Amino acid sequence: MKLKDKIALVTGAGSGLGQASILALAREGAKVAVNDIHDNRIQETVSLVEKEGGEAFGVNADVSSAKAVKGMFEKIVKKFGTLDILVNNAGFMNLSAKMRENFPKIFQEAMTTGTVTMSPQATRFMTDDEWQSMIDLHLYGTFYCTREALNIMEDKGYGKIVNMGSICGLSASCAGSPHYSAAKGGILAFTKSVAQEVIGRGVYVNALAPGFVETPGLIEQTLPDVLTLVKMRTPLGRLGTPEEIATLVVYLASDESNFMVGAVLSPNGGMVISIGY
Template identity: 45%
Template sequence: MELSGRIALVTGAGPGLGRACAVALAAAGATVAICDVNETALTAAREAIEAHGRECLAIRCDVSSSTEVRTMFERVAERFGTVHALVNNAALTPSRESDTARRNKHYAYMSTPMPRQSLGFTREISDEEWHRYWDVNVHGVFYCTREALKLMEPQHDGKIINIASVAGLSDLSAHSPHYSATKGAVIAFTKSVAAEVAGANIFVNAMAPGGVATPEFNSYLDDIGEEGRNRLWQHCPLGRLGTVEEYASLVVYLAGAHYLIGQVISPNGGAVI
C-alpha cells in the first residue's frame, strides 16, 4: 500500500481509463476523490473504489468551468484536508459519427495504395467544435492544476499526472486535428509547469496513451470488421490496444515515489517509438 495516507483526485473518473486509474490508486492505498459530468458513471466508480475498502468522495464537476473546479477542490480540502496527487484525465475524445467517418477514411488512406491528396478534415471543423475541445481538454487541465498547486505548494509536496495522448506526439490521430492540438497543448503545459514547480517538491508528468481498450473503442473495432482492424494494426506493432489496467499502473507509479520531472511517457504498443 505504497500510497497509504495520500489523497488523490481523479477527474473524468466515471467510465473507462479514469475509473481504472481511480480504482488502481485506491488499491494502492490512496484515499480517492473523483469527478465526472456523468452522474450514473460517477456513482458506479465510487462503488468500485469503496469495494477496495477505501473512502471516496464523488463530485459532479464540469472541468471546463473554473467556478465548478474551484468548488470541487474546496470540497475535497474540506473533507480530506488536502490533495497529494491530481490526475487530469477528464477530456473529450473523438467519438461522434462524424469522428468515426474521419477515422475510417484516415486509416484507409494510410494503409491502402492510392494517390496522395488532402483528406479535408481541418476545413470541416466548426468554431463550436474547436472551442468545445479546448474548453475541456486544455482549460480544464489548467483550472484543476491551478487549484491543486494552491494546496501543494504550501505543503511542499505533490504529484500531478496529466493524461495526454499519442495524438499530441504524432500524426496517428490526423483524423481529429482539434483533439490532437489539445493533447499537444497538454504536453507543452506539462513541461512548463514541471520546470516551474519542481523546486517546491511537486512532480508534474504526463502519460500519452496509445489506443485504450475501452468499451467504446472495442465496439468500434467490432463494427469495422476484420479488414478494418487489420488496417488499424498496421500502425501498432503489438497488434492490440492497451488495457485500462495497463495504463492505470503507470499512473499509480507516477503518483508515488520517483525521480521524474516533466516527462511524457507513452505506452502505445510500439505505435510511436
C-alpha cells in the same frame, strides 16, 4: 502500500482510464475523490472502490468550467483536508464530423491501394464549436484543475500531478482529429513548463501519452475500421488495456518516480517505432 493515506483526485473517473486509475490508486492505499460529469458513473466508481475496502468521495463537476473546478476543490478540501495527487484525465478521443463522413472512402482506398490520396477534410470543415469544445475540455480543464491543486500543493511543499496526454499530441499525427491533437500537444507542453516552475516546491508534474486503449470512450468516439488500421500499425497487434495505463499513473503518483520531472511516458504497443513490413 505505496500511497497509504494520500489524497488523490482523478477527473473523468467514471469510465475508462480514469476509473482504472482511481481503482489502482485506491488499492495502493490512497483515499480518492471521484470526479465526473455523470452522477451514475461517479456512483459506479465509488461503489467499486468501496467494494474493495477503499474510501471514495464522489464529486460532480465539469472540468471545463473554472467555477465548477473551484467548487470541486473546496468540497474535496472540506472532506479530506488536503490533496496530494491530481490526475488530469477527463476527456475523450474525438474524430471530427468530417473525418467520420469521409473515413469509409479513405479506409477503402488504403486497403485496396495501400496509399491514401483523399483528405479527411477535417480541418477545412471544422466548426468553431468542435474546436472549442475539445480545447475547453482537455486544455482548459487541465489548467483549471492544476491551478487549484497548486494552491494546496505549493504551500505544503508536496504534490504529484499526472496529466493525460495522448500519442496524438506526441509522436503520432492522428489525422482527422486536429482539435484533439492540438489540445493534447498543449497539455504536454504545459506539463513541462509547470514541472520546472514547481519542482522546487516539491511538486512533481509529469504526463502520460498513451497509444490507443480499449475504453468505452474510445469505442464510442472512433470507428471500428480506424481501430483496425491502428492494430495493423501496432507491432503488438492489439489495443492497450486501461489497467496497463493505470499502473503508470500509480508510478507517477508515487515516490518511486521521484527522478521524473516534466517527463512524458508513452505506452503504445510500439505503434510509433514501426515502419511496417
